[in-house]
Amino acid sequence: MKKLTTALSFGVASALFLTLSACNKPTDIAGPSAPAITVGTQVDDTVVSTKVSSALMADSDIKGYDIKVAVRKGEVMLSGFVDNQTQIDKSVALTRVVEGVTGVDNKLLIKESPRTIGNKIDDGVITAKVKSVLLADSAVKSFDIGVVTSKGDVQLSGFVDSETQIARATEVAKGVEGVQKVSNQMSVKK
Numbered sequence: 001m002k003k004l005t006t007a008l009s010f011g012v013a014s015a016l017f018l019t020l021s022a023c024n025k026p027t028d029i030a031g032p033s034a035p036a037i038t039v040g041t042q043v044d045d046t047v048v049s050t051k052v053s054s055a056l057m058a059d060s061d062i063k064g065y066d067i068k069v070a071v072r073k074g075e076v077m078l079s080g081f082v083d084n085q086t087q088i089d090k091s092v093a094l095t096r097v098v099e100g101v102t103g104v105d106n107k108l109l110i111k112e113s114p115r116t117i118g119n120k121i122d123d124g125v126i127t128a129k130v131k132s133v134l135l136a137d138s139a140v141k142s143f144d145i146g147v148v149t150s151k152g153d154v155q156l157s158g159f160v161d162s163e164t165q166i167a168r169a170t171e172v173a174k175g176v177e178g179v180q181k182v183s184n185q186m187s188v189k190k
Contacts, residue, residue: 045071048100052076055094062091067108068146069095072159072189074102079157079185081111081150107157107185111150123149126178130154133176139168145186147173152180159189 049071057063065087067080076095082088088108095104115123127149134140134147146157154173160166166186173182 044100045073048074048076048098051098051100052095055098056091059090059094062087062094066148067091068148068157070146070158074100075105075190076101076103077105077107077157077159077185077187079107079109079146079155080148081109081153081155083111083114085110105187107155109150109155109183113151115151119151122178123151126152126154126176129176130156130173130179133172134169137168137172140165140172145169152178153183154179154181155183155185157185158187160186161189163188 049069052069052071056067056069062082065080065082067078067082070077070079076098078091078095082091088106088110091108092104092106095101127147130147130149134145135143144158144160146155148155148157154176156169156173160169166184166188169186170182170184173179
């Protein structure tokens with residue numbers, strides 16, 4: 001009987017502790033969260049992302065470009081900078097035929113002029129700085145945001161939880177030294 005009373009007391013105390021600790025939860029400043037997706041969908045999206053990236057890397061006209069691939073529920077977002085419209089068209093066409101792709105959201109941009117080795121190094125530093133400040137900002141989930149830089153122009157892409165996160169990420173990126181312009185190519189998760 002004593003063991004039953006002790007176990008019951010422990011159970012009530014645990015439930016009370018969990019209830020009270022939930023009251024202390026900090027407010028989420030990032031806005032409402034996106035609709036959840038299943039583990040199976042996440043695995044499927046990872047497979048689709050890998051297949052699309054492989055198809056782009058296998059093409060000799062496209063493989064040298066930094067094209068970001070983000071996938072959510074089969075919808076593929078392509079972002080980054082390429083040299084011409086033909087490369088954009090080819091990237092989209094290659095992506096459309098990959099098994100599991102339900103749609104393509106083309107956010108690819110044409111570079112204004114060729115980059116020098118110095119530009120590439122500077123762009124790499126800027127990209128790293130932007131990723132770092134996004135990671136440090138509590139209102140932005142930087143793992144969901146792709147960052148590509150071309151001659152100081154930063155492109156942010158990917159699927160995020162809310163318009164609030166999009167606005168905050170854009171604002172934070174603009175404050176990074178060396179950033180000339182920020183192009184918002186992000187979409188809210190559906």
